[in-house]
Amino acid sequence: xxxxxxxxxxxxxxxxxxxxxxxxxxxxxxxxSYVEQTARELATRPGATKSxxxxxxxxxxxxxxxxxxxxxxxxxxxxxxxxxxxxxWSQTMPVLxxxxxxxxxSFVMGAISFILEIGIIIAIPLGVVAAxxxxxxxxxxxxxxxxxxxxxxxxxxxxxxxxxxxxxLGWFELVGMQxxxxxxxxxxxxxxDLAAHLVLPIATLTVVSVGSLMRYTRTNMLEVLNSDYIxxxxxxxxxENKVISRHAFRNTLIPLVTMLGGSLPGLFSGALITETxxxxxxxxxxxxxxxxGGDIPFTMFYLAFVSILTxxxxxxxxxxxxxxxxxxxxx
Numbered sequence: 458x459x460x461x462x463x464x465x466x467x468x469x470x471x472x473x474x475x476x477x478x479x480x481x482x483x484x485x486x487x488x489x490s491y492v493e494q495t496a497r498e499l500a501t502r503p504g505a506t507k508s509x510x511x512x513x514x515x516x517x518x519x520x521x522x523x524x525x526x527x528x529x530x531x532x533x534x535x536x537x538x539x540x541x542x543x544x545x546w547s548q549t550m551p552v553l554x555x556x557x558x559x560x561x562x563s564f565v566m567g568a569i570s571f572i573l574e575i576g577i578i579i580a581i582p583l584g585v586v587a588a589x590x591x592x593x594x595x596x597x598x599x600x601x602x603x604x605x606x607x608x609x610x611x612x613x614x615x616x617x618x619x620x621x622x623x624x625x626l627g628w629f630e631l632v633g634m635q636x637x638x639x640x641x642x643x644x645x646x647x648x649x650d651l652a653a654h655l656v657l658p659i660a661t662l663t664v665v666s667v668g669s670l671m672r673y674t675r676t677n678m679l680e681v682l683n684s685d686y687i688x689x690x691x692x693x694x695x696x697e698n699k700v701i702s703r704h705a706f707r708n709t710l711i712p713l714v715t716m717l718g719g720s721l722p723g724l725f726s727g728a729l730i731t732e733t734x735x736x737x738x739x740x741x742x743x744x745x746x747x748x749x750g751g752d753i754p755f756t757m758f759y760l761a762f763v764s765i766l767t768x769x770x771x772x773x774x775x776x777x778x779x780x781x782x783x784x785x786x787x788x
Contacts (some may be wrong), residue, residue, distance in 0.1 A: 465775065469768040473533075477757075480519065481530045484753055485522060488624045492516050494751055522753075533757065547747055553742060562634075563739030566655060570662040571720055575652045580667045581713070584674025588682060599671065606668025611730045615661045619734075619785065622657060629657050632736035636671045643782065658735045662728055672714060677709045684708075714777045722723040722766040 496512035499505060507515070517523035524532065536542065542552035574580045587599035622633045630636060635648045681687060682705055690700045727740035736742075740759065747755040 460774070462772070465772050469772065472768060473761075473764055477534070477761050478530050480757065480760050481533060482526050484757065485526050485529065492522060492751070499546075503724070505695070516546075521662065537758075537761065542758045544575055545743075545747070545752055545755040547750045547752040547755070548743070552754050554742065554764075559738055559740045559743050562737055563728070563732065563741055566659050566662060566731075566737070566739065569655075569659050570666065573659075573663050576666050579663065580670040580729075581674050584671045585678050585709070587671075587675045588678030589701065591604070591679065596675075599675070603668040603671040603675075604665050606666070607672070609665065611661060611665050611728075612734060614664050615731060615734045618657045618661055630654055631641065632734075634737060644675070654735075655737070657733050658728070660737075663732050670713070673716065674709065675711060677712050678705065681705045681708045684704075714723060715774045722763055722770055761767065 491514055493509075494716050495778070496516060497509045499512045500507060500509040522529050540553070543624070544550060545552050548555050566699045581598045587596045591595050619631055634651060634654050636654070637645060639650055642650060687700060687705055690704050729745050731747050732739045732742040742760040743755065746752070747759065
């Protein structure tokens with residue numbers, strides 16, 4: 458196992474190198490010079506002591522963008538290895554400080570949505586129930602719900618939720634993270650106010666992501682339930698609950714491990730569309746405005762961070778696959 462992990466980490470490092478190089482090259486070859494736009498903005502701010510051209514020269518030199526793509530990339534990579542990602546141009550604070558400020562909102566939303574999706578009452582449990590009651594009313598209802606979740610885009614679900622629960626019913630605020638009376642609330646009241654503002658974003662994330670996993674679980678469970686060893690277990694007189702829990706369910710989880718391992722980036726990388734629509738200032742929100750506003754330091758950090766999470770998620774999926782399926786051996 459140790460040898461396998463070492464080989465995968467080395468392979469992931471190579472992939473990370475090429476991915477970040479491509480991202481850096483794209484950033485340097487965009488049709489609009491974000492450096493020039495940012496330099497002009499910085500030069501016109503109250504109290505600015507540098508001209509636009511001086512800002513352009515300083516920013517290009519600081520991030521190695523005046524030395525060509527290859528040399529500039531290695532300058533960025535060398536700084537990144539040391540944990541030096543520079544300052545966010547749009548937020549005028551160190552990139553790591555901004556990351557620490559916004560990541561926890563995204564993590565809480567992603568984690569709650571993930572738990573609701575896989576463990577309590579939604580994707581995997583409903584997928585199993587639908588498979589056990591194939592062609593029943595329950596199966597049809599779960600199938601329709603899953604197809605709705607797969608078909609509807611995030612912005613549509615978010616808009617419908619805001620129309621119903623914010624505009625029509627008035628239960629939640631349309632956007633933002635604080636209510637009108639936030640400043641006058643107690644500590645517990647502020648926590649509950651923040652939680653209320655996260656309800657609709659979490660519901661949106663859950664609805665748009667639950668459909669595919671639910672359908673995948675149902676399909677895998679049906680395949681397992683039609684296997685010879687399941688028929689043998691039933692023929693021996695085992696109770697149906699034991700057949701499902703001891704034999705069918707574990708084998709159903711084997712293909713799902715890959716999907717669950719790929720969910721790791723979603724826990725930390727934020728929901729760019731959802732956070733922007735609801736005004737939740739998580740990492741997805743800031744990354745969106747960093748991209749459209751030309752904040753190259755934060756954009757590079759965010760995309761490199763997502764790349765690492767994706768590679769780590771794939772590694773975890775491979776390890777878990779070997780754990781749940783004893784037939785698989787890693788070396």
